[in-house]
Each structure stands twice: as structure tokens, then as C-alpha cells.
Amino acid sequence: xxxxxxxxxxxxxxxxxxxxxxxxxxxxxxxxxxxxxxxxxxxxxxxxxxxxxxxxxxxxxxxxxxxxxxxxxxxxxxxxxxxxxxxxxxxxxxxxxxxxxxxxxxxxxxxxxxxxxxxxxxxxxxxxxxxxxxxxxxxxxxxxxxxxxxxxxxxxxxxxxxxxxxxxxxxxxxxxxxxxxxxxxxxxxxxxxxxxxxxxxxxxxxxxxxxxxxxxxxxxxx
Amino acid sequence: xxxxxxxxxxxxxxxxxxxxxxxxxxxxxxxxxxxxxxxxxxxxxxxxxxxxxxxxxxxxxxxxxxxxxxxxxxxxxxxxxxxxxxxxxxxxxxxxxxxxxxxxxxxxxxxxxxxxxxxxxxxxxxxxxxxxxxxxxxxxxxxxxxxxxxxxxxxxxxxxxxxxxxxxxxxxxxxxxxxxxxxxxxxxxxxxxxxxxxxxxxxxxxxxxxxxxxxxxxxxxx
Numbered sequence: 001x002x003x004x005x006x007x008x009x010x011x012x013x014x015x016x017x018x019x020x021x022x023x024x025x026x027x028x029x030x031x032x033x034x035x036x037x038x039x040x041x042x043x044x045x046x047x048x049x050x051x052x053x054x055x056x057x058x059x060x061x062x063x064x065x066x067x068x069x070x071x072x073x074x075x076x077x078x079x080x081x082x083x084x085x086x087x088x089x090x091x092x093x094x095x096x097x098x099x100x101x102x103x104x105x106x107x108x109x110x111x112x113x114x115x116x117x118x119x120x121x122x123x124x125x126x127x128x129x130x131x132x133x134x135x136x137x138x139x140x141x142x143x144x145x146x147x148x149x150x151x152x153x154x155x156x157x158x159x160x161x162x163x164x165x166x167x168x169x170x171x172x173x174x175x176x177x178x179x180x181x182x183x184x185x186x187x188x189x190x191x192x193x194x195x196x197x198x199x200x201x202x203x204x205x206x207x208x209x210x211x212x213x214x215x216x217x218x219x220x221x222x
Numbered sequence: 223x224x225x226x227x228x229x230x231x232x233x234x235x236x237x238x239x240x241x242x243x244x245x246x247x248x249x250x251x252x253x254x255x256x257x258x259x260x261x262x263x264x265x266x267x268x269x270x271x272x273x274x275x276x277x278x279x280x281x282x283x284x285x286x287x288x289x290x291x292x293x294x295x296x297x298x299x300x301x302x303x304x305x306x307x308x309x310x311x312x313x314x315x316x317x318x319x320x321x322x323x324x325x326x327x328x329x330x331x332x333x334x335x336x337x338x339x340x341x342x343x344x345x346x347x348x349x350x351x352x353x354x355x356x357x358x359x360x361x362x363x364x365x366x367x368x369x370x371x372x373x374x375x376x377x378x379x380x381x382x383x384x385x386x387x388x389x390x391x392x393x394x395x396x397x398x399x400x401x402x403x404x405x406x407x408x409x410x411x412x413x414x415x416x417x418x419x420x421x422x423x424x425x426x427x428x429x430x431x432x433x434x435x436x437x438x439x440x441x442x443x444x
Contacts, residue, residue, distance in 0.1 A: 051357050052320045063312060069291065070315030077308045086299055087285065093292035098274050135273050 005030040005060035008044065010219070012212040013205045014107055015068045016056045018100065018159060020204065022072060024197035025158040026079035032203065041219045072096070076155040088150045095136070095148055095156040099163040102132050106166055110208035111222070121170050128167045133178050136160055140180040146187060153191065161188045169207055227252040227282040230266060232441060234434045235427045236329065237290045238278045240322075240381055242426065244294055246419035247380045248301035254425075260441050291322075298377040305372055314371050314378045317358070321381045324354045328388050332435045333444070347396060350389055355400050358382060362402040368409060375413070383410040391429055 005023060009016035011034040023030050035041055035055065045053050049064050058065045061078075065071050076082040076092070083089040102124065109120040139148055148156040164185050167174050175182050188194060197204055216222070227245060231238035233256040245252050257263050257277065267275050273288045280287045287293045298304040305311045327346050334342050361370055370378040386407045389396050397404055410416055419426050438444075 067316045067319035074312040090296040093295050094289045097289040097291050
């Protein structure tokens with residue numbers, strides 16, 4: 001039986017969270033090694049497992065993979081969450097890239113000074129409400145289907161749900177003008193693998209707090 | 223006969239340039255509509271042509287694609303420049319994400335605050351010679367083949383060579399200690415399609431200058 005994928009990252013969301021979501025959505029059990037000290041990180045770098053000296057790192061199927069998007073694309077293809085052909089795949093990519101952009105803004109805001117952080121997060125909510133969510137509401141409206149692409153569950157749906165929940169943490173009312181996204185959120189959250197991941201005790205990580213930021217700064221010497 | 227792809231962007235490199243390189247390398251002729259004024263940009267947005275209100279946008283095969291990564295993935299897969307299976311693809315993706323990270327730093331240099339420019343250039347040079355170029359030189363050394371992945375031309379070679387040209391423009395001495403990369407650059411530059419692209423009058427855009435930065439600021443309001 002194949003070994004479980006092994007994830008190596010900080011004990012927090014950051015750039016690894018979307019990978020955790022996708023594995024969980026695909027029903028794939030995974031193990032995690034958490035980086036807590038600078039020494040651990042330097043050892044990883046010396047080991048030669050980090051192609052560009054950076055995490056996230058995922059070891060699976062005999063490969064040592066870094067670069068978030070490379071990992072996500074591999075998982076999407078492997079678990080049949082990437083559309084049925086090239087034209088569906090490009091739509092999944094477009095939507096996933098858009099939501100990833102939004103989520104990265106939130107992840108990076110945690111490392112700004114308090115004033116800047118508030119400003120950045122307010123901007124994220126604004127962009128979600130005026131640019132990203134309207135775009136996805138329109139997609140769902142135009143085809144009237146349950147999933148974003150090809151009437152079938154894909155990576156794009158997983159990431160959109162992840163993004164919705166993240167933005168709701170900043171502003172609980174953010175979906176008030178988007179009825180189809182509200183229904184989408186309920187629907188995707190009910191998928192058994194996703195439901196399980198959303199329960200307490202799963203490997204889903206909490207929003208970044210000061211301890212997380214401190215650890216990352218210390219390890220990466222930021 | 224299929225219409226040529228139509229690229230929508232301002233008349234400069236920016237985030238469209240890797241797309242130009244890849245199409246050119248694949249031997250695909252394309253047309254460009256340049257966004258020259260704020261009004262041009264507003265019109266595109268109001269048309270509903272830009273999913274997330276951003277460019278690059280490429281009209282290709284009946285679709286209006288945004289998100290440069292999605293666009294590049296589509297072109298690469300369509301023209302057989304994405305490896306022979308998902309594992310080669312994962313490797314290619316890992317390499318090109320590293321290229322994209324360094325490219326992003328160089329891309330943003332002209333628009334960084336003047337007071338920060340020197341520090342940014344120092345960081346770029348450090349990352350180039352200590353993180354990125356050594357990684358790629360090592361890949362080529364490890365298998366001794368002419369191309370980065372699978373002993374065959376892929377998008378990884380194209381994107382890396384594009385980056386090497388940018389690095390050379392910044393400071394030619396940065397390539398000194400990387401003989402295999404220099405050889406790759408020469409080899410890829412000699413491919414008939416790439417050679418044509420690099421010739422004067424080819425579709426390649428010149429380096430950014432102050433004037434075009436100012437123009438972009440006005441159009442895209444940043």
C-alpha cells in the first residue's frame with residue numbers, strides 16, 4: 001500500500017493550507033511534520049530536499065515536491081479534480097489561481113504592522129465583494145450547475161469554499177449579496193470528505209495568530 | 223483555419239512576456255491589442271472580458287483566458303511542452319514556479335520605491351546566484367541532458383532561458399559561474415522559433431523604461 005503523503009511546514013495555514021484542503025477533499029490521509037525551530041529548517045535545507053530552499057514541502061509517490069502550485073496541480077490531476085479535458089482544465093486553473101491570489105493576500109497580511117494589516121485585510125474584503133465573489137456568482141448563475149466547472153466537483157470548488165470561509169472570518173456578512181455562493185458554500189461543505197475536514201480535530205489549521213507569526217519570523221529570519 | 227490568439231495587455235513585457243515567449247517558441251503566430259489609455263482598460267473591464275478585472279487576457283480557441291499561469295498551462299499542454307506524464311509535469315511545475323518567483327522580483331523592480339531599489343537589486347542578485355541559478359545548474363549537471371526535464375524541450379527550458387536573459391540584462395556577470403545554464407541559453411536561443419522571436423522586429427518586447435512605467439501607472443492606476 002502506498003505511503004501517505006508527508007507534509008512539511010509550520011503549524012499553521014500559510015502556503016500549505018490549500019494543499020491540506022485538496023488532500024482532504026480527495027479523501028487522502030496525510031502526515032505532517034511541523035517546523036518549529038531554525039535548526040530544523042537549516043537541516044532541511046542542508047538535506048537537499050528543498051529545491052529552492054523553501055517550504056511547503058510534500059513528499060509523495062517517490063517525489064520530493066516544493067512550490068505550492070506545482071503540488072496543487074499534481075494533486076488535482078492525480079485525484080481527478082482537474083476537469084475532463086484541456087478546456088475544462090484551464091477554467092479550473094483560472095478559478096483556482098484567482099482564489100489563491102485572494103487567500104495569499106490574507107496570509108501575507110498577518111506579517112504586516114498592525115495598521116497595515118487592518119488596511120490590507122479591509123482591502124481583501126473589498127476585493128472579495130467587488131471583484132472575486134461577483135465573478136464566481138456570475139459563473140454559477142450562467143450555467144446553473146452545482147459545481148464551477150463541467151458539472152463535476154473539482155479543485156476549483158475546493159479552493160472557492162476555502163476562500164469563502166477565510167473571508168467570512170474577516171467579515172461574516174460577506175456573502176449577503178451572493179445567494180448562489182451561499183448555496184454553493186452549504187453544498188460543498190456537505191460533501192463527506194469536506195464535512196469531515198471542517199470538523200474540530202481535523203488537520204485544518206487555525207487563522208494565523210501572534211505565536212505563528214513569531215515562529216515563522218524566527219525560523220525564516222524575516 | 224483557427225484564428226490567431228489575441229493578446230490584450232499594454233505594449234510592454236510585464237506579465238504577458240512569458241506568454242509571448244511560450245507562444246513564439248511553440249511556433250504559434252499571435253496578434254496583440256495594446257491597452258494604451260485608461261479608457262482602453264475601462265472598456266475591456268466593462269465588456270465583461272476580464273474575469274477578475276485584470277490583464278493579461280488572451281483570446282484563444284473561443285475562450286477569453288485570464289490569469290497568466292492558467293494561460294501558460296493551457297498553451298504548454300496544447301503544444302506538447304508540458305512533459306509526457308503527471309510526474310514530469312510536477313517537476314516542470316516546480317522548476318517554473320521557481321523561475322516565476324525570481325521573475326516576479328525582477329518584474330516589480332521598476333515600480334518599487336526609489337529608496338528601496340538598491341536593497342532590492344542586492345536581494346535579487348543574491349537570490350539569483352545563491353538560490354535559483356545553482357538549483358537549475360545542478361539539475362542539468364545531475365542528468366547531463368540538453369533539456370531540464372525528460373530529455374526533451376519543455377516550457378521549463380523556455381521560461382528559464384527567458385529568465386536568464388533578464389538576469390543578463392540586470393548584470394551579465396551573474397551568469398559567470400553557471401556554464402551549463404549558459405549552454406542551455408545558447409542552445410534554446412538557436413531553436414528556429416526562438417531565434418525568430420529574439421530577432422529585431424520579433425514579438426519580444428524591449429526592457430522596461432521610466433516612460434513606460436509611468437504610462438502603465440496611469441492606465442492601471444497603481
